[in-house]
Amino acid sequence: MLARLKDLVIGPALPTKMESQRQLNIFRGLPAFSPDALASIAYANQEIYLGLVVAGSAGLAYAWPIGLGITGLLVMVALSYFQTIHGYPMGGGSYTVARSNLGELPGLLAAAALLVDYLLNAAVSLTAGVEAIASAFPQLWPYRIAMALGLLLVLTLVNLRGLQEAGAFMAVPVYLFLGAYLPMLAYGLIRLFLEGPTPLATVAPAPVQPVTLFLILHTFSTGSTALTGVEAISNGVPAFKSPQVRNAGRTLIIMATLMAILFAGSIGLTQSLGVVARPEETILSALARRLFDDNFLYFLIQFVTLGILTVAANTSFAGFPRLVAILARDGYLPRQLSSLGDRLAFTNGIILLSGFTAALILVFAGDTHALIPLFAIGAFLAFTLSQAGMVIHWWKEAGKNWILKSFINGMGALATLTTLIVVITSKFLHGAWITVLLIPIIVATFLKISRHYKAVRRELSLRGLPPSLRPLGALRVVIPISGVHRGMVGAVNFAKTISRDITGVYVELEPGAGSKAQEEWDSLWPDIPFVIVPSPYRSIVAPLLKYLDDTDTEHNDGQLATVVLPEFVPGKWWEAILHNQTAWMLKTALLYHRREYGKERVVIDVPFHLRL
Amino acid sequence: MLARLKDLVIGPALPTKMESQRQLNIFRGLPAFSPDALASIAYANQEIYLGLVVAGSAGLAYAWPIGLGITGLLVMVALSYFQTIHGYPMGGGSYTVARSNLGELPGLLAAAALLVDYLLNAAVSLTAGVEAIASAFPQLWPYRIAMALGLLLVLTLVNLRGLQEAGAFMAVPVYLFLGAYLPMLAYGLIRLFLEGPTPLATVAPAPVQPVTLFLILHTFSTGSTALTGVEAISNGVPAFKSPQVRNAGRTLIIMATLMAILFAGSIGLTQSLGVVARPEETILSALARRLFDDNFLYFLIQFVTLGILTVAANTSFAGFPRLVAILARDGYLPRQLSSLGDRLAFTNGIILLSGFTAALILVFAGDTHALIPLFAIGAFLAFTLSQAGMVIHWWKEAGKNWILKSFINGMGALATLTTLIVVITSKFLHGAWITVLLIPIIVATFLKISRHYKAVRRELSLRGLPPSLRPLGALRVVIPISGVHRGMVGAVNFAKTISRDITGVYVELEPGAGSKAQEEWDSLWPDIPFVIVPSPYRSIVAPLLKYLDDTDTEHNDGQLATVVLPEFVPGKWWEAILHNQTAWMLKTALLYHRREYGKERVVIDVPFHLRL
DSSP: OHHHHHHHHSSSOOOGOOOOOOOOOOHHHHHHHHHHHHHHHHHHHHHHHHHTTTTHHHHHHHHHHHHHHHHHHOOOHHHHHHHHHHHOOOOOOOHHHHHHHHHHHHHHHHHHHHHHHHHHHHHHHHHHHHHHHHSSSSGGGGGGGHHHHHHHHHHHHHHOOOTGGGGGGGGGHHHHHHHHHHHHHHHHHHHHHHHHOOOOGGTTTTOOOOOOOOHHHHHHHGGGGGTTTTTTTHHHHGGBBSHHHHHHHOOOOOOOHHHHHHHHHHHHHHHTTTOOOOTTSSHHHHHHHHHHHHHHHHHHHHHHHHHHHHHHHHHHHHHHHHHHHHHHTTTSSGGGGOOTHHHHHHHHHHHHHHHHHHHHHHHHHTHHHHHHHHHHHHHHHHHHHHHHHHHHHHHHOOOOOOHHHHHHHHHHHHHHHHHHHHHHHHHHHHHHHHHHHHHHHHHHHHHHHHHHHHHHHHHHHHOOSOOOOSSOSEEEEEESSSSSSSSHHHHHHHHHHHHEEEEEEEEEESSTTHHHHHHHHHHHOSSSSSEEEEEEEOOHHHHHHHHHHHHHHHSSSSSEEEEEEEEEEOOSSSGGSOOOOOHHHHHHHHOOOOOSSSSSOOEEEEEEOOOO | HHHHHHHHHOOSSSSSGGGGGBBBBBHHHHHHHHHHHHHHHHHHHHHHHHHHHHTHHHHHHHHHHHHHHHHHHHHHHHHHHHHHHOOOTOOOOHHHHHHHHHHHHHHHHHHHHHHHHHHHHHHHHHHHHHHHHHHHHGGGGGGGHHHHHHHHHHHHHHHTTOOOOGGGHHHHHHHHHHHHHHHHHHHHHHHHHHHHHOOGTTOOOOOSOOOOHHHHHHHHHHHGGGTTTHHHHHHHHGGGSSSSSHHHHHHHHHHHHHHHHHHHHHHHHHHTTOOOOOHHHHHHHHHHHHTTTHHHHHHHHHHHHHHHHHHHHHHHEEEEHHHHHHHHHSSSSOOTTTTTTTTTHHHHHHHHHHHHHHHHHTTTOOOOEEEHHHHHHHHHHHHHHHHHHHHHHHHHHHTHHHHHHHHHHHHHHHHHHHHHHHHHHGGGGGGGGHHHHHHHHHHHHHHHHHHHHHHHHHHHHOOOOOOOOOOSOEEEEEEEEEOOOOHHHHHHHHHHEEEEEEEEEEEESSSTTHHHHHHHHHHHHHTOOOEEEETTTTOOOHHHHHHHHHHHHHHHOOOOOOEEEEEEEEESSSGGGOOOOOHHHHHHHHHOOOSTTTOOOOOEEEEEEOOO
């Protein structure tokens, strides 16, 4: 019994760990993949309310039809993804589906759209979650930015430490959310039945705008963010228990049904009970307050809303680094982001995500309403490309019922494309232009990186002229001298081991310091020449580079002098910033200072470990 | 004529460039050193208003006496610094004066206080400047954080590019400010004379707090930020034309007089004209609006306020990196911040300042009023230490009138110490505790760094046992192999040049990849052994370190194997992040992986420049 309880509380693993082949049943699969989708009703509802309230009660009357329209769209998209699950039982992310069916460019477009969407999902979920709590505790309202950033920090740290165990806790907020919201809606229905509807006209604020087609379309666009997250299950089919496809498909149907009930139910109740929000309050908070007044249940609703939104933000932490790793493996992002099993790769991805999300929260001052116009575009672009890809997939496969399957996905693609166009046109000036601009820039970056890696691969190829495989002649060695001390000894000994032609070079920043150092040097190494290079501009690197270039030209022996650099290694990591800055700058300069093709200057680091 | 105009517009150089011995007369010295001091009246006035308005008209009636008290304090502090100019004609920063007269710890305390104050000056000036503009354009009010950060970015970039010419533009905002504010005050006086005073009781909002001693002291503390910046001239005496001391002294007197007129004048007018600010407006904006309504002159006043506050923020960009460099030279901060003439040192200082300032603006949500309680502490601590140091200075010198001089500085020290205590006690819970906590932490860091450098110097000394100065025996060389390609050729050739005992090591991440690489390797270098190290956890660094340690133990020949690392150098700088991440991690790991004292592992970088 206790073990089962623990199992329920600790729950199944995260999609991050899908590689480890955990086997999810429907009960565990639902919380693993649905938080993003379920939580989006929180901000979608709010957006519909904010979009219509400016037109007073006449505007708010459209909430229900718009809600129904979006629910219809949800059904179509869910059906489409139900098919994707069957078409790609190994996991069909939009990038995979679009790339394998439509080609490289549509694939990258889908990938860029998804990356942007992961960022916005994290930012919007956090700000919306904070708004839920700040609705309950108005004194927190001015601190929304700080609270959202704090929550982001917690998520970042939890994910950096590894989510293996913590991720399992995702099940708790999801079932708490369902367990609080579904009864609330039922209770609301009963109240509605007993009390009868409240006409909006008696409570709505006075209209400041007329109801226009543009207003309706705009509200539909912002409300369609309710659909974000529907695609998650189709990415994660392999994580399910066998029969995987059937279990994943059922989970999707259950999730979509729950989304429809929660979304349409809360909008319907809000409208028929005549609920209107205070200035610094979300509409869901107003609904809960209307039903429960200010008692314990109201606060519970706000906390579970924050809970599911936090978990929804967390899905970006699973998805973003994973997509980045796949893109890096395919050569579209820096290779160090690629190694899927490597802790560091995910660390980089998490830090990237966290940094960009923080920037979004800051730039948009933690305001969900300001972020939303940037949002849905990525999701609907990815939806459209993925569904269009599925049409081609069924057509190519030409299996049983392929025409029906193509038709369903085709309708899905058409519906999401239409929504995409509505979203872009109606929200363009409100911020959608940022996303419209950003996605092509990201795609261009992918292509540029890919071209670079391909060019490097060609250049590294050993085909063509055979390179010279002989050792070099006698080495000329130069030791830059920072001072005559114990740290130099190892460097000079090593130089002596590999060469008979050694020169110590001292860059003199203050007149007179050179001859003092030379005296000490001569007492230890009388047989090694000591050269003083003056530096009137107090730079160390430039005079040294010039000295090296000049002597190379002088000797003209077909090689560049080798540089032996003594380097301190302090005992404690933080002390590293107290040392070696000059050595590091010098190394970077030597590495990037290119003289002629085929001749390279070798740099030898001789560490000196401080005993401290 | 044109040349003189250009001279006026381009003006004299900045204190940053003081080293270059520009010779400032009073007319040019004033704008070079006064912006910080003059601009501080903008936020000091605002703080006095905000501090008193909570007590309604009864509270606001105290504005004038508090203003007079602060003006009196200003006169004392100015007199004290007038003496510092005579005592330290080579420039007497608080750190210098406190250190040379009171000892190391008071000196570091003064330095820490100044560093904190530079940060706060930048943050407060920017947020106050943005508030001035947002008062004129209320639609900008919600974007204050973004605007302050944008302004900070501009200042950072301008300073990073070098202020040599741009700095000269400082004169323009300063004289514009004086040219706009002094006539405004004169006009206000005329209006007051014609219209007679407006009783505050008729306009002030209802009190929400009673007038208490605490309220008065608290307001006095926040208002005393008007004095920040008075010390600037005493730091920069050598920049003046000879007779330097006399010119600097006169400039200080003119500046203090202007400060007193502007500060007392604007407070007096505000009170006697019964000016009250709107919720999202500064009191200076309200005063200007009262005098000019919303016409052109009102907007001019707001713009010149922004102008002088921006220039005031910029003085931190001159002072902070300079103080950091002096502290680094004295061994209290990382040495790379020290080289005074080096561009990079200032770059680091500027980036440090900019980063911390941005953090302050963000954490305090761009709210001047929230930042102020942290502010004055640093300034008044530095004032007190510097004045106390001057008392000792005169006493030690025992020259003409030393008793009178000591007395004046002693009174200054006493007055600023009293203010410091009032500031700390009355603002402790409002944020002053942060500064009170921060300053000792900074001092402790100074001491820790200083101890570290001293210990290293002892360890590096060549006294005691003479180190072995002989070359090593035959070298063992290990080449980590990422793949068999053209980039490996230089590394292998170099290894062959210095050793006959070479091993290529391949860390195998995917089973089977190793034997494929070995084939290619053997066809090029059949005489060099190729070792495959399996890596079940997909890490490259750990298995390689283990291999090196194991073979070192095996050979037991008194040395550690030398590692030869091929390293790609791409043609464009941004491409660097696409390469070498593994090489870099490996180098860092090798450097910090300490085996036993006296044995060091040498790492040899062999670059391969990509032709791209």
